Amino acid sequence: MRDVELAKGVAELLERDCRLTPAEIATMLAEDEAAVAATIEELEREGVIMRYSAKVNWQKLDENAKLFAMIEVSVTPERDYGFDKIAARIAKFPEVHSLYLMSGGYDFEVVIEGKSMRDIALFVAERVSPLPGVRSTCTHFVLRLYKRDGDMLISEPASERLAVSP
Amino acid sequence: MTHRVAARVRDLPPSGLRRFFDLVSKMDDVVTLGVGEPDFATPWHICDSMVDALERGRTSYTPSAGIPALRQAITDYVRRRYEVAYDPESEVIVTSGVSEALDLAFRALLEPGDQVAVVTPCYVAYPACVELAGGELITVGTRLEDGFALDPELLESTLTPRTKALLISYPNNPTGAVMSREQLVRIARIAVERDLFVVSDEVYDQLVYDGHEHVCVPGLPGMRERTLLLNGFSKSYAMTGLRLGYACGPRDIIAGMLRIHQYTALCCSVVAQWGAVEALTNGDSEAARMRGEYARRRPYLTRALNAIGLPCFEPKGAFYCFPSIRHTGLTSEAFAGRLLEEERVAVVPGNAFGAAGEGFIRCTYATSLDQIKLAVERIAQFLKRLDARTPRAGVPNG
Numbered sequence: 001m002r003d004v005e006l007a008k009g010v011a012e013l014l015e016r017d018c019r020l021t022p023a024e025i026a027t028m029l030a031e032d033e034a035a036v037a038a039t040i041e042e043l044e045r046e047g048v049i050m051r052y053s054a055k056v057n058w059q060k061l062d063e064n065a066k067l068f069a070m071i072e073v074s075v076t077p078e079r080d081y082g083f084d085k086i087a088a089r090i091a092k093f094p095e096v097h098s099l100y101l102m103s104g105g106y107d108f109e110v111v112i113e114g115k116s117m118r119d120i121a122l123f124v125a126e127r128v129s130p131l132p133g134v135r136s137t138c139t140h141f142v143l144r145l146y147k148r149d150g151d152m153l154i155s156e157p158a159s160e161r162l163a164v165s166p
Numbered sequence: 167m168t169h170r171v172a173a174r175v176r177d178l179p180p181s182g183l184r185r186f187f188d189l190v191s192k193m194d195d196v197v198t199l200g201v202g203e204p205d206f207a208t209p210w211h212i213c214d215s216m217v218d219a220l221e222r223g224r225t226s227y228t229p230s231a232g233i234p235a236l237r238q239a240i241t242d243y244v245r246r247r248y249e250v251a252y253d254p255e256s257e258v259i260v261t262s263g264v265s266e267a268l269d270l271a272f273r274a275l276l277e278p279g280d281q282v283a284v285v286t287p288c289y290v291a292y293p294a295c296v297e298l299a300g301g302e303l304i305t306v307g308t309r310l311e312d313g314f315a316l317d318p319e320l321l322e323s324t325l326t327p328r329t330k331a332l333l334i335s336y337p338n339n340p341t342g343a344v345m346s347r348e349q350l351v352r353i354a355r356i357a358v359e360r361d362l363f364v365v366s367d368e369v370y371d372q373l374v375y376d377g378h379e380h381v382c383v384p385g386l387p388g389m390r391e392r393t394l395l396l397n398g399f400s401k402s403y404a405m406t407g408l409r410l411g412y413a414c415g416p417r418d419i420i421a422g423m424l425r426i427h428q429y430t431a432l433c434c435s436v437v438a439q440w441g442a443v444e445a446l447t448n449g450d451s452e453a454a455r456m457r458g459e460y461a462r463r464r465p466y467l468t469r470a471l472n473a474i475g476l477p478c479f480e481p482k483g484a485f486y487c488f489p490s491i492r493h494t495g496l497t498s499e500a501f502a503g504r505l506l507e508e509e510r511v512a513v514v515p516g517n518a519f520g521a522a523g524e525g526f527i528r529c530t531y532a533t534s535l536d537q538i539k540l541a542v543e544r545i546a547q548f549l550k551r552l553d554a555r556t557p558r559a560g561v562p563n564g
Contacts, residue, residue, distance in 0.1 A: 013462075017535075027469050028462035159207075163512050164187040164200035165406075166290045166339075 003039070006031055010039050011048065018052040057153050059145060066113060068097065068142040069120045073108040073128060074135045083107060086133045095123050106138070117141060174298065181290050182518025186502065190512050197541045199529040200512035202339065204404035204485070206459075208441075209452035212403060215444035216437045228436045230428040231420075232260025232412070236439045239446040240412050247371075248382035250390060252414045259424050260434050260442075264369050264398045264411040265291055267423070271365050271394050271413065272299035272331075274422035280330040285316050286520030287488075289339050289367070293520070296333070304329065307522035310479060310490060314343035318352040325360055332357060334383070335367035337374055340519045340528035341488040342481020344374060347381045354386040363419075364393045369411070370484040372402040372453055375461050378482045384414070391416055399438075401484075402453050403445040408438040460485050463531040467538050471529065474546040485532040488516065492525040494552055502527055508551070509544040 009029045013020055022040060026033040043049040058065045073090070077083050083101055090110060091099045098111040110128065114120040124139055145153045169176065190196055207213075231237060237254040245251050252258055261267040268291060272282065278300045284292050286305045296303045306324045308314040316334060334353070336345045345353075357364050366383035374380050384393040398411030413423060445453075467487050471478040476489035491501045498515035505511050516523030531538060 024466065027466045030465055159205075161201060161203065161205070162187065163190040163196055163198040164183055164514060165202045166181070166183055 003035075006035065006039055007043060007048070010036060011043060014040070014049065014052075055149065055151060057151075059153060067116060067120065068145075069112045069114070069117075069124075070140045070142065071108075071110040071112060071124055071128065072106040072138040072140070073110055074106045074137075075108065075133045076135060077107075078133060086131065089131060090128060093123075093127060095120075095127075178294055178297065182499075183290060183514060186506070186512065186514065186518075189503075189506060193506070193510060196506070196510045196512050197537055197544060198512040199531075199533065199538070199541050200514050201530050201532060202514075203406040203532065204401065204456060205533050206404045206456050208404050208408070209445075209449060211448060211452070212405065212441045212444050216441040219437050219440035224436050224440060226436065228433045228439060230431075230433050231258065231424055232434065233436070233439050233443070236260055236443050236446075239443050240414065243446050244382070244395070244414060248385045250382055250385045250395075250414075253417075256417045257420055258412060258414050259420050259427060260439060261398075261411045261413060261423075261427065262409045262431060262434050263400060264367055264396045266427070266431065267396045267398075267411050267413040268292065268295045268365070268367070269298070270423035270426050271396070271419070272296050272301055273426055274419060275299075275331055275363060275365075276301040277330075279328065281326060281328045282331045282333055283321065283324060283329050283362075284333045284520075285335070287314070287338075287340050287516060287523035287526070288333075288520055289335060290518055292333055301330075302328070305520060305522070307520070308341070308343070309522070310526075313479060314338060314341040314488070315345045315349050316353055318349075318356055321353065322356055322360075325356075325362070329360070329362065331363040331365060333365045333367070335369070337370035337380070337483025339370065339484055340486050340514065340516065340523060340526075342484045342486045343479075344378050344483040345381070347379075347386075350381050350383065351386055354383070354389050357392060358388045362392065364389065365396065366393055367396045369396065369398050369401050371397060373457055373460060373485060374483045375457075375464060376480075376482055380483075394419055399442050399445055402456075403442075403449050404456060405438070405441065405445065408435070408441060410434060410438045410442050460531060463535060463538060466535065467529065467531045467542070470538070470542040471545075474542060475549055476527075476545070485530055487529045487531065488523075488526050489529065490526055494549070496552075498524055498527055505545065505548050509548045511541050511544045511548070 010025055013025050022037040023033050026036040075086050078085055087099060090096060095112050095114060096110055097113040100109040102109050112120050112123060114123060124137055128134060129137055147153060237258045240258050241252045241254045261270060272295050276299045279302055281302045281304050282296045283304050283306050286307050293303050304324060306321050308316055364383060368382065371380045384390045384395050394413055394415035396413050399405040468478050468480055471487060471489045476491060478487050478489035481487055491498060494501060498517050502513050502515040505513060514528040516526030516528060
């Protein structure tokens with residue numbers, strides 16, 4: 001039986017900094033190091049922790065390195081499968097960065113990663129639009145990223161905090 | 167004319183922090199555990215409400231006691247959290263931080279020669295506020311062995327017939343100590359018996375950990391009528407530079423403070439006051455988020471300091487650790503000075519907080535985990551070198 005609070009604490013800390021050691025996490029959560037290590041292993045095994053990666057601000061490295069577009073896709077849901085089958089077909093393309101089922105004016109929000117506007121436009125025209133069930137698409141290109149996954153991507157002025165204060 | 171500056175100001179010792187601040191500001195690459203403020207930016211919803219206040223043209227004077235919405239929010243807060251009721255019309259005053267409230271309090275309370283018992287180690291401004299108001303300072307030291315809680319017997323033996331007031335602050339800066347209800351009830355009993363007025367600085371009231379429940383002094387039996395409760399927005403809501411605090415207390419004391427405040431300050435920044443209304447009304451979740459961060463760094467720093475040989479009691483409040491450096495044989499100033507010179511780590515020497523702080527240094531965990539790690543590494547190196555150079559004096563700690 002998993003300790004849900006511990007699992008949540010571990011996941012939250014690792015999500016922010018996956019280089020924390022089990023000992024460090026244990027100290028911060030006032031838990032036993034072995035228990036933390038076991039929890040991490042379990043979370044990895046169960047796919048709760050999917051992988052460890054670095055958050056990269058590509059805009060800083062090369063402004064033209066990556067281009068994103070948000071595609072609004074309207075589809076006709078299928079008998080027995082609803083939206084899931086067509087979603088799986090769209091998601092399998094490596095160009096698809098994220099895929100969400102939406103409420104409101106359209107069905108899927110598809111985030112496409114590509115090298116150029118032409119690449120992305122062609123991908124939508126040749127791969128997404130022809131899929132059975134797809135009724136319409138509308139492509140919006142991302143011009144600039146300001147914040148992603150909770151991280152500010154625009155530079156903020158350095159803190160002016162004094163080094164010693166009462 | 168020999169002196170242009172008045173004697174009472176000349177006699178005021180400079181803040182023990184000032185010297186360090188001057189040193190640090192000339193150095194590069196300093197890792198600092200020396201700050202006394204949150205490392206978080208003011209929660210954005212609070213900033214947004216201040217931007218809104220500006221957009222609405224809210225830039226004029228306010229009532230001296232503070233805008234009614236804020237006084238109402240303050241009394242609501244104190245009632246909601248501690249079940250202590252104050253009248254927003256006559257028992258609250260909004261001040262420029264707790265600092266101004268302290269100054270007003272003692273100027274309103276003290277006749278020349280009245281004594282104020284100050285529990286030490288304490289915030290650097292307490293002695294100066296008492297002395298500038300013409301009061302006489304007597305200190306009641308607290309000790310590591312008591313977890314830096316105020317010892318009732320020591321308090322009783324320190325009081326004299328001229329002692330008019332007691333100034334306490336729990337959770338405490340610099341020690342991080344807290345006091346339980348039982349402990350505070352004993353202090354309250356003494357205050358009632360000896361007819362003491364108590365000034366209770368509770369600016370760290372929201373920053374308590376490990377399930378400790380903050381006890382609000384005016385909520386204790388017999389204390390509401392003899393207590394001035396001080397609090398502010400700096401620590402709980404990361405609003406240090408906005409300079410806003412408040413005092414709640416009996417009508418006569420608040421009226422006295424207000425009389426001084428209306429001449430010397432007129433009123434506090436109206437923009438900050440609207441920010442404070444937002445903080446008290448909608449700030450709980452952001453305050454909890456910041457407290458959660460401190461709660462994780464606190465055991466990390468405490469354990470790390472213990473591990474490298476700086477015995478550190480477990481602080482249950484504020485955002486400071488107060489490790490002992492007695493076994494090094496150095497004074498706290500020498501220790502902090504050399505640590506800064508040799509390893510570029512800024513900590514605050516304990517004696518800046520009164521004689522009872524000698525033998526300790528104040529380290530904050532209101533800084534990022536990376537900075538804490540780096541600082542601890544450097545302190546460890548420093549201790550190792552110190553050990554190699556000076557044979558241990560063999561004085562056990564404590």
